[in-house]
Amino acid sequence: MDKYILAHDLGTSGNKATLFHESGKLIDSYISSYSTNYFNEIWVEQNPNDWWEAVCSSTLNILKNSNIDPKQIEVVSFSGQMMGCLVVDENGAPLRPSIIWADQRAVKQSAELAESISQTEFYHIVGHRNTPSYGIQKLMWIRDNEPEIYEKTYKVLNAKDYIVYKLTGEFVTDYSDGNGMGCFDLETLTWSNRIVEASKIDIAKLPDLKPSTYQAGVVTPNAAKATGLAEGTKVVIGAGDGVTANIGAGSVKEGKTYCSLGTSAWVTTTSKKPIFDADMRIVTWAHAIPGYYAPNGTMQYAGGSYNWMKEALCQAELQQAKQEGDSPYERINNKIEKAAAGSNGVLFLPYLLGERAPRWDTVSKGSFVGIKSDTTHEEMLRSVVEGVTYNLGIIYDILKEHIEIDDLMVIGGGAKSEIWRQIIADVFQLPVHIPDYLDEAGSMGAAIIGGVGAGLYDSFDVIENFLHIQNSQQPNPQNAEIYQLAKKQFDDFYFALQKVYEKHKNQY
Incomplete structure (x- = not known):
């Protein structure tokens, strides 16, 4: 009897359920959407029951559309x-809605941590900067502003961890989501x-850490x-979406690198x-593959x-x-292709929303310079x-200072543009590849993690x-000097x- 793997990718706008045959063939996928509550300018929350309903709905639809026995x-x-x-x-x-990744309310709590731990020390423990984005700062905010909820808290979870609990009754998280809590030791893989x-x-409020x-x-x-799955089906915890994409984009060995x-x-590299x-x-994430980092x-x-x-x-x-x-x-890409490499000296600084890597700058804005x-x-x-x-390219330059990189896999919507891929190849001076599925890296990575965890596969190869x-x-080697100077x-x-x-800055 054929065997299948069901991967769930719980994103910001919805859950994508994807069914793979054990051979690696993608059989079907189904998306169930849910809403996000944006308020108080920098507060962003979701209802975790919406996640569960989306998982149930997408699973039922996958089973119906594929017409396979759930026991498979x-x-x-x-x-x-x-x-x-x-x-x-x-x-x-x-106990309350989930405070999701985009929420920035925990500014005071981040500053409180900074009084005890320097940014440099924090970075060398976690692999990330201390910012309001991470889970520990958000939990501190709940403690400081909703103490009755904090006292009732048994565990703090991420999206996939909650669904794992709903399926199995177990409270666990993996190393990558532990890393995203902001209180994780990257080298010992412990809190x-x-x-x-x-x-x-x-x-004690933090969940157990597992691979x-x-x-x-x-x-x-x-x-x-609730889901239509067969009772007794194995549940493997998987990883955070930024890390599962590593697997799905083929970044499973040292130096294998991709751009989303x-x-x-x-x-991201391995x-x-x-x-x-x-x-x-x-930053550095704990990889889904034991012994590696991302x-x-x-x-x-x-x-x-x-x-x-x-x-x-x-x-x-x-x-x-x-x-x-x-x-x-x-039409737009055809216009872009008509302009010469380097755009005749015109430069665009893409900081319309400030910048994370490599700038870590919330003040700068988008700019055109060099217009004649x-x-x-x-x-x-x-x-x-x-x-x-x-x-x-600046991010790539930082990575290649530490690790040898021979080529680049490109995924995501932007990878559909042939001219954009060529510009990446010319700026990075690397061969650029695209896979047959541009938007399935997270689901594919989750499926492979599940297959390894369930014993279907011996390795991530x-x-x-x-x-x-x-x-x-x-x-194009002729464009190398142009782009090196322009960068x-x-x-x-x-x-x-x-x-x-x-x-x-106060005028913006």
Whole structure:
């Protein structure tokens, strides 16, 4: 009898259930959406019951559409949004909505931690900077502002951990989501006593830490009724979405590197030890594969800058595409391709929402520089894509100081653009590959983690059965010098303008 793996990817906008045959073939997927509550300017919450309803709905639809016997599903595994804070009681009941990754309310708590632990020390324990984004700071906020809820808290969980509890009755998390709590020792893979003590959080409220391949249990009778899964189906805990994507993008051995081009974008590699950058420009995650780490730099607004450009600068292309019934993206990319590498000296700094890596700057704004009387529309458009790529290129430069990188896998919506892929190849001076599925890295990674954890696969090398290269592009050596100089100018302009934005920050 054929065996299948069901992977759930709990994102910010919904849950994607994806069914894979044990051979690696993608059978079907189904998305169930849920809402996000944005309020008080920087507060962002979700109802965890919506996650569970989405998992139940998507599972039932997958089973119905695929017409397979639930008993053929060997294992369920997970990818999930990271850096959240869901507090539950001893019965697993949520005590309040989950404070998700995008929430920035814990500014005071982050500052409180900084009084006891320097940014440098924190970074060298966790692999990340101390910011309001992480789980421990959010739990401190609950303690300080909702003490009655904090007192009732039995465990703090992330999205996938809550669903694992709903399926099995077990409270656990994996190393990657533990890392996202912000109180995790990256080298010992344990909770950091140093940070927990400084936070004054009760360590008993943190869940048990396990490898991503850990089998938490099996589907209980109640969970089987709700989801349509067979009672006794294995449940493997999986990992945070930023780490499962490593697996699904083929980054399963040292130096294997990928770039994800979505609204935000990142460059991530795989290494045998954490990478601690002297200027703390990148972060390191605990990898889903035992013995490995996932050094990473994430920029704030990559595809987001492209979409801004589309709406602000490409109304003619949008109107023409609507009239002709074709793709505005194809029209825009054709315009970009007409401009020469380097955009005739025009540079775009893609800091429309400030920046994470490599800047860690909330003040700077997006900027065009180098515009001249003969600057064309095509050059303006190309400069936007090049500016995003320069920023990603700086992240890549930091990574390659520590590890040898031979090529780059590119995934996500932006990877559909052939000209953007070529610009990446030319800026990075690396061969660029795209897989047959651009948006399945998280689900695919979760499935492979589940398969290894359930004993279906001996190693993560099975990715070769799941991931197939569809297209490759080679770097153009003639553009190497152009882009090397342009990237240096890009950096110089950032540091010059950052002083101006900092001086006038109260006017923005």
